[in-house]
Amino acid sequence: MTYTNLYINGILSDITVENGIITNIADASTHDTNRAVALPTMANMHTHSAMTLLRSAGSGLPLFRWLNETILPAEKKLSPEDIYQGSKDACEEMLHTGTSAFNDMYFCIDKTILAAHQASMEGNISLSVTDADFDDSDKIVAQYMSAVETIQKLDNPYISTSISPHAIYTVSGKNLIYLADFAHEHNTLFHIHISETQKEREDCIRQHGVPPVIYLEKLGVLDKVGDRFIGAHALWLDPDEIKVLGDHNATVVHCPNSNLKLGSGYHFLYTELRDAGVNVTLGTDGCASSDNLDMIEAMKIMSLLQKGSRYDPSVLPAAEVFDIATKNGRKALHLPDNSIAVGNKAKFFTVDLDQRVFKGIDLDNSAPNELHSAFLNRLIYAANGEYITKTIC
Ligand SMILES: [Zn+2]
Numbered sequence: 001m002t003y004t005n006l007y008i009n010g011i012l013s014d015i016t017v018e019n020g021i022i023t024n025i026a027d028a029s030t031h032d033t034n035r036a037v038a039l040p041t042m043a044n045m046h047t048h049s050a051m052t053l054l055r056s057a058g059s060g061l062p063l064f065r066w067l068n069e070t071i072l073p074a075e076k077k078l079s080p081e082d083i084y085q086g087s088k089d090a091c092e093e094m095l096h097t098g099t100s101a102f103n104d105m106y107f108c109i110d111k112t113i114l115a116a117h118q119a120s121m122e123g124n125i126s127l128s129v130t131d132a133d134f135d136d137s138d139k140i141v142a143q144y145m146s147a148v149e150t151i152q153k154l155d156n157p158y159i160s161t162s163i164s165p166h167a168i169y170t171v172s173g174k175n176l177i178y179l180a181d182f183a184h185e186h187n188t189l190f191h192i193h194i195s196e197t198q199k200e201r202e203d204c205i206r207q208h209g210v211p212p213v214i215y216l217e218k219l220g221v222l223d224k225v226g227d228r229f230i231g232a233h234a235l236w237l238d239p240d241e242i243k244v245l246g247d248h249n250a251t252v253v254h255c256p257n258s259n260l261k262l263g264s265g266y267h268f269l270y271t272e273l274r275d276a277g278v279n280v281t282l283g284t285d286g287c288a289s290s291d292n293l294d295m296i297e298a299m300k301i302m303s304l305l306q307k308g309s310r311y312d313p314s315v316l317p318a319a320e321v322f323d324i325a326t327k328n329g330r331k332a333l334h335l336p337d338n339s340i341a342v343g344n345k346a347k348f349f350t351v352d353l354d355q356r357v358f359k360g361i362d363l364d365n366s367a368p369n370e371l372h373s374a375f376l377n378r379l380i381y382a383a384n385g386e387y388i389t390k391t392i393c
Pocket of ligand 1: 046048232286
């Protein structure tokens, strides 16, 4: 199959794909007016995909009330079939908006794994646990093993599974150590909500004498899981915590939409984390707090928050936030690079250029790097995921 008239890095090209692999990229053979831009697909690094079923629930409540009064009671009523349908809807929405990989945390994960496989998506689908689940820890391991078997039966090397402690305020120190040992032993990711709110940070200091990341370090969690640590949110950090995360080559996931909606905060320490060697990635969070799974919208909000909160419009330009949403996410998931290049798997989306927000870009008289930059800027700041025409994966 050959996809024609696509700008790749500003050069109008034809892409040939055979058995899912890009086998040829050539200068476009025809230069008709139906031109589009092709870009590598994104990785949504923190989701609870089945929460499409609870979209926009509990609007206006702060995190702890939102969780306890709205989300947990609603989740108790969800059947495995509901989880399958919610995950299926999430995968459709992610593909529709240019995302082909995700890092999920929920329950009934066999159903999400099946939905992801059927949608040709990649990623890690982890079982979320709290102390209540440790009343029967054999059951936790049984669910993990069932997920492993499901993936083996589907023979899908691009979907993995793991066990996620929900957060430090719902999982005890003893159980966090158990789960870090488990992740180390099974060579899996360790995905946890961390330092999401000021309250979480202050409670941790009151109870344990240190802030959340230092608490995990003292428990030995970071030494055990190292670069397989994925901390969702990581919004309330001090310089010592940033250094510890960098020293362990950890990954953090910024979820700006969710943090803003729940009033958790907005000053994500992007530059400091990046400079300390932390792998910064981007996620939407579940649809109950982010309302959609649109990574283009999340990129825009992340970039604008950095510029606004630092009074500096040069911070986090379009190309850099796009790398965060693509390369950094795939690195954390240990997935192969999906740059549009011969020999790589075909995982890209296309955006037709005859749409309103792309009007005025001088396609015929601009240098390739200028064109590429113009496309990215228009896509991230002027468009959203709904402008994506097609996702190939
Ligand atoms: Zn979350």
